[in-house]
Amino acid sequence: MEEKQQFELWRDDVHPAIVSKVDELHLLGYDRATEDEVWACVLHRLRKEKNFVAKHVFVHAILALSPQQYMTWLTAEAYKQPEDWFQEFEV
Template sequence: MAEKQQFDVWKEDMEPVLDSKLDEFHLLGYNRATKEDIWRCVTERLNKKKHYVPFYAFTNELLNLKASVYMTWLTVNSYKEPEDWFAEFEETESKK
């Protein structure tokens, strides 16, 4: 029987790693990247694995996350999640 992953327990311990990865993405020009999105990207990818992922493997996966993998994940999720794409535009227009 496979053990259930509990990545959320590690989130506080991973803050320095998330900060480092966020800084890396911002330096590469991905200024809209967030720690929460990076976290969700890695945890969703690792939840697909059939075996238990230890802490060191999770850290390695987070540190080795490529910007292209992150951007692909964002693109796929943007199609999955219904979002009002024009809400931001409408807010700025109504303030004028």
């Protein structure tokens, strides 16, 4: 029987690591990085794991997230958005 991942239950526990990663991204010039985006990016990467992910592995994944991985994920998510980019400019 497979164990179910506990990612959502761990959000409060790993919050300091998320804040640290957001601060790091801000220091590197990625001023628009948010806690929710970092959380979603790490979840996207770890949900592919077939084995149970322990909490310490989850924290390591947050702290090891590179700016390149984050920006690649952001770009892919932007392409998933609706294609009507100019909707707000229609008269």
